[in-house]
Amino acid sequence: MTERLVVIGGDAAGMSAASQARNRRDSDDLRIVAFEKGEHASYSACGIPYLVGGQVPDAQALIARRPEVFRDELDIDLRLRSEVTEIDLDRRTVAVCDHRDGRRYREPFDQLVIATGGLPHRPDLPGAKAGGVYGVQTLDDGVALLRALETGRPRSAVVVGAGYIGLEMAEALLRRGLEVSLVDAGEQPMGTLDPDMGSLISDALRALGVKVVLGESVEGFSESGGRVTAVHTGSRSMQADLVVLGLGTSPNTALAEAAGVPVGDTSGIRTDRRMRTAIEGIWAAGDCVETFHLVSRRPVAIALGTHANKQGRVVGINIGGGYAGFPGVVGTAVSKICEYEVARTGLTTAEAAEAGFETVEETVKSSTRAGYYPGAREMRTKMIADRRTGRLLGAQIIGQEGAAKRIDTLAVAVWHEMTVEEMTGLDLSYAPPFAPVWDPVLIAARKTAERVERLGGQG
Template identity: 70%
Template sequence: MSAERLVVVGGDAAGMSAASQARRRRPASELEIVAFERGHHTSYSACGIPYFIGGDVEEIDDLVVRTPAEFREQQDIDVRIRHEVVEIDLDRRAVRVRDLEAGGERWEGFDKLVVATGATPRRPPIDGADAGGVHGVQVLDDGLAIRRALDEHKPRRAVVVGGGYIGLEMAEALVKEGLEVSLVDGAAQPMRTLDPDMGALIADALRGLGVTLHLEETVEAFETSDGRIRAVVTPGRTLDADLVVLGMGVRPNSGLAEAAGIAVGPTGGIVTDRRMRTRAEGVWAAGDCVQTRHLVSGEPIAIALGTHANKQGRVAGVNAGGGYATFPGVVGTAVAKICHFEVARTGLNEAEAASAGFETLSVTVESTTRAGYYPGATSMKTKLVVEKRSGRLLGAQIVGEENAAKRIDGLAIALWNGMTAEQMTGLDLGYAPPFSPVWDPVLIAARKAAERVEQAG
């Protein structure tokens, strides 16, 4: 009896997690696994790219968790890098694969398929967005291209377009490399996933680092010369630029699946059930290319994070391998280090909560990361958004210095379990002077939120 064949499209977090989990459940004699990856690397940390650019990580290979050779030798998974799947034929049960090095295309059959095509950086739909010196930040090859540009072209002026996590981390990295950095963003503040009062802290920190912010401005044009970027034009100014980094976020790379007739949702992500199955028989999808369910708003959402990709890939692989696993959804927890600040959020901010139909109350408290008398205590702000009548936690944000951000994990757990502010006041959190004041900032914020709910009646 011949082995079944599982084909995985995409060789990063979701795809290789799926392949590994399927292999754990079925040996190579029962299930042949082939993974196609169009880039040069597999199973890597794209989140580490800004730290590679800024010199905190010395070698790009340090960001690679497992190489194609390791997958082949240790798990009997046939990983083929520089091979791009350009078509899925569900009737034929095959994918058309292009060899990006040797050239040529061929059809590869499958019995089961996992689509893990990731996300694509957003680019403004204007001329010059593909010029030399304009870079997205999504895969390790992007990081290498930026590093090469810094070393070979010696740029002096950089413009970062977009004020999300990657945009801000890249702005800081480029300042560390000695560049004059401007940031353009259409919002009134960077990090629009935070409420304005919390985002203002990040804006001030960036200015203090030397980043020039041009907020509430959009890019109208890219000026180029001999195919390379020379300036970024907004309604208010022209910014000279030797290097441009696009930090405008990403969109699900679902076009391949959609062209094959696999359902795509309103977010642009592939539609799956809780077992990461698509509506096509024998086809799973996972990672940044899919949409999932926000457990607070109940709405579909596409969030590109390695944490979700690994979990979804695990679920897809368990099920493709004959097991049973589910992915329930997300609450949108994220952390970042911007300048001297640690930044964290989970759940909904005020605007998101209002859009989802909630009436809300919010509190913001200032505290310290350690007991005030203990050396190294630094300030932090914690903000909670709760439902007006029930007091149910809807979201939280933290901006602080060292040891602040990971407190978001406790708040994410409370959010996941539908706790109210009043219930949170009794949480048994760890205390010792090097780690927390006797009243942890989370407990102070919960108590203040519970009091507001009681006062509001």
């Protein structure tokens, strides 16, 4: 008898799960139906700021696989503009609304993958629903914002939120020639960095011409004729022909919770290592789940396409009859604002303290290339180590071209619980166009190891 698999969510996690399951089981054995409430599926959400900024030529370039590929080559019944509104675990059905014609129906399942993604934070403030206030969660959102830039010809923009998306959207709007303000309730941009590193980003943004407003919460939006005209904090008003919200996301678990699927303290769906929920035949993956942080040893909810693709792959392999597990994360991320690159992995100083570590920190200024080689750029590397053992707990990098991808070396070191002393012997590549003879990673590891030793730790 043919088994029925239903996938809720047609982006990274959902379609990775569907594709992997199909690779292992043919359509006579497993019928796959995937529902996506938007106009697009299987696309790079991380590419949206670069679509808006003009580096990516059109929305189609962000689509990894077109719907006809899933239907014709993989025999996956992908239904766009079809929103799942209810999961009935007793009847093993989902309720669906087809937004193309308003039809409502139920689809049965034997196995179900919940890949509902993240829910963007939208402030419940006066004027927040005015025209010209945009989120950038989906490709549909990005296309709408791009259309507004091209047809409305705005001159000023306010970006609310100074996290990864906020910074990337500020760059996109600068590239479009707008006058850009960035406002955040925190005392620094990029709250996922230590304050001393975050302050470097503030300086860089101001040097680029961005008006940076920190430590002030947005209290409302003015509008005229149904369109936004200004953003207000408790201390000032900023003119805005358009507003972009970059306030982050939380796991989109309303469907799962209503059905009785357990969620964790992070508000993400709880799964085991194989991405199974506590209910037989129900799987979850992507931004809607919580995962395990390998350094803090605590559950976290981190919305990244890298995790979503890996988790979806794990689900598909397991549904397909294989065995796969998702071990957890170390919190690696990278971003860019014009020529400035920002990266982090592991724990910040505050996160390490909260997890019970006593830490040693060291920040090193160095060069992306040999100092005499043309194009060498300054970068700063911060390492956070356990004071007693010297184990690398986290790292942050801020610099210009050639700086940020060094975070990958540090992420591997965090993953494998290396000490900073062990890292000083890493056999990293060297040539003047790519690095100084002592790579910035090695310099920072050496300096941190020396500090650990001085303070009575390892050695």
